[in-house]
Every structure is written in structure tokens, then in C-alpha cells.
Amino acid sequence: MPSELETAMESLILVFHRYASREGRYGTLNRRELRELMENELSNFLRSQQDPAAVDRIMKDLDTNSDGQVDFEEFVSLVVGLSIACERCYQLRMKNATKK
Numbered sequence: 001m002p003s004e005l006e007t008a009m010e011s012l013i014l015v016f017h018r019y020a021s022r023e024g025r026y027g028t029l030n031r032r033e034l035r036e037l038m039e040n041e042l043s044n045f046l047r048s049q050q051d052p053a054a055v056d057r058i059m060k061d062l063d064t065n066s067d068g069q070v071d072f073e074e075f076v077s078l079v080v081g082l083s084i085a086c087e088r089c090y091q092l093r094m095k096n097a098t099k100k
């Protein structure tokens, strides 16, 4: 049976490919697929991103090889960045919780 972490990694791959296989080039996210993934799968973490230009900015940041597509490697950097930010919030919350 896969461990908790292995299951999380598998989910990452499955979610990426669920959106990446919708249209256009197989195995990469175009702008619309990235927007749909962010809206459906990151709605809690990116709630403040109501700015329509945000997807363009994130797409540009992620697309390190500038081919107009976000491949799995590029996508993972988004997940890593968000995870690091969330872990900082988690640490703060733990610190505040122990103060009380």
C-alpha cells in the first residue's frame, strides 16, 4: 500500500494529467487548462487571485522554457512555491497556538 506521501505524489501526477489531456498538446497545460486547474484545484490557496491577469503572470513565471505551455516539471514549481508559503503559515499558526 502506498504511503501518505506517495499517495500525495500520485495525486499531483493524476491531477496534472487530468487537465493537461483536455485539449491542445498532450501532457502540457495551455493557458486555459492552467486557469481551470487553478480555479478548481487551488481555489482555497489562491482565493485572493481574482485578478484575471494573475493567470497570465503565473503562466509566464512557470513557463521557464517559454514554449507557451506548462509541463509537469514547470507545474511542480507552482506546487512547491505554494507548499512553502503554506508551511510558513502553518508554522505561524503553531507558534501562536502554543503562546495561548
Ligand SMILES: [Ca+2]
Binding pocket: 062, 063, 064, 065, 066, 067, 068, 069, 070, 071, 074
Ligand atoms: Ca513550458
